Amino acid sequence: MIRSRLFPITAVVTLIIAVWYAGAVFLNATFEYQSAARADQQITFAEVLPKTMAQERPVLPAPHQVAQEIWKTTGEMIQRGRPFSKRSLIYHSWVTLSATLLGFVMGTLLGILLAIGIVHSRVMAKSVMPWVITSQTIPILAIAPMIIVVLASVGMTGLLPKSFISMYLSFFPVTVGMVKGLRSPEVMHMDLMHTYSASPVQTFWKLRWPSSLPYLFTSMKIGIAASLVGAIVGELPTGAVSGLGARLLAGSYYGQTVQIWSALILAAICAGLLVTLIGMIGDRVNKRMGIREATN
């Protein structure tokens, strides 16, 4: 399975990198031609080519420039024994990740609680569920700046306001997935619990909760990706000094494209790692519970 996929994936990744290099040459060449024209020199394409890969502030940095920048701000920092200095991307990633994780845990708990309420109470199902869905058609990230500023005005700064945004973004997939999951036991099984004269609590722990776990992990994967976006956007409006979002903002103020790209790639790596981690935990739990494949 994995081996048959490996080759096509490598092909697509190679294609993306090739397009990236071509784009870097194409977009950065204008600058080189212009500066050559200013110096009254003729410049050939063969001369321009290497220069487009090594500009200080390129329009589009070449992949290896970004890789070097990432290595300089992570690996080298570890080698010098200062992995948590303010210049290191590890520090900034940690700031963002801690907000992400806190918000994700809060959002997941809120989502599960809401789903339990919705499944067990008709009133809640009919009155809350439509609003949960409506709340997601609202571009909630737009109110991120307000949440940050308002919470700062009542003396809440740092980790918590960012986590609130992450929480808001991650509770929705969990609620929807868990409502589906908690309702997934078959009528036969529910009837069986009924013949055992099981209380609602017993039915919940012994039937509903176990059968909802595959749904929980599927929606947690979506939720944690959304949490990371929330934490990054939460760092934008206040001019935060640390975190991946702050690196993006600082990079865009000072035209440091390499810095923007390295923060972006690192955010992508974080997202990939988090989603994979949740997926692995989910697989392991599902296997122990005897569920063969996660259903959507």
Next chain:
Amino acid sequence: MQEPGLLIGCIIFWLAAWYANTRLASIETRSRTLSLLINLAIPILFGAAIIALWEGITRGFGVPPVILPPPSAIWERIISSIPMLWSDFVQTYLKAVVSGYVMGCTLGFLTAVLVDRSPFWKAGVMPIGNLVSALPIIGIAPIMVMWFGFDWQSKAAVVIVMTFFPMLVNTVAGLNAAGHMERDLMHTYAATRGQSLLKLRLPAAMPFIFNALKINSTLALIGAIVAEFFGTPIVGMGFRISAEIGRLNVDMVWATIFVAALAGSLSYGLIALLERAVTFWHPSMRSQR
């Protein structure tokens, strides 16, 4: 306590609404229209109760408007600044979101149809597309602002990139959704590739495509607004939010959010209606009973 009467009145209204909802939810009825009405009335009543409670608490306890303005103040602000809100709406929604959304969805769709021809590329594109859909793509906003300038073109570019991948992944998945039996049937008809695509596989892919359209309608608005945080001309919903929050005009921010919420919900509703018309055959569209 500034207006205890108002606070008490609102709490009574909230309790009454809660009680009414409990009664409404327990009504069993055979009539289709009646049950539809009940299902509409309950969330509306719930929403009204929340707004009443919001009004009562902010006015009753005298919460400073910088933290949370009461709904009535927000409404006054909306009414009094319609021209400004409209120009923001035109700049962000009609220019950036709509053009970016249409281009991004079309590109994603066309790429998916192309990729679908080759199992090799399909196997490569799907995992990568799924991964990219989980990435914080919104981060490319500063880059796009550098490339395409401050005006709406850069926002549309962000929207294109954000909407491209969900559309690609969903369409590729949808084109595989047609069953083997139906495909074999098309084969026995000696249908060409194009015919079986148009007559069988695209219609079968429609639920997936509409799913992507729905996801994208929210993503597009978010993308355009957040991209405006990185630099805009002095108009636009994202600009309004970041500028007014700097001046602590929280009611103006809420007014803009109201417009954004309205735009988001309406476009979502429009797509849902279209879906109902196009995929009327799908099991999820059948009556619940």
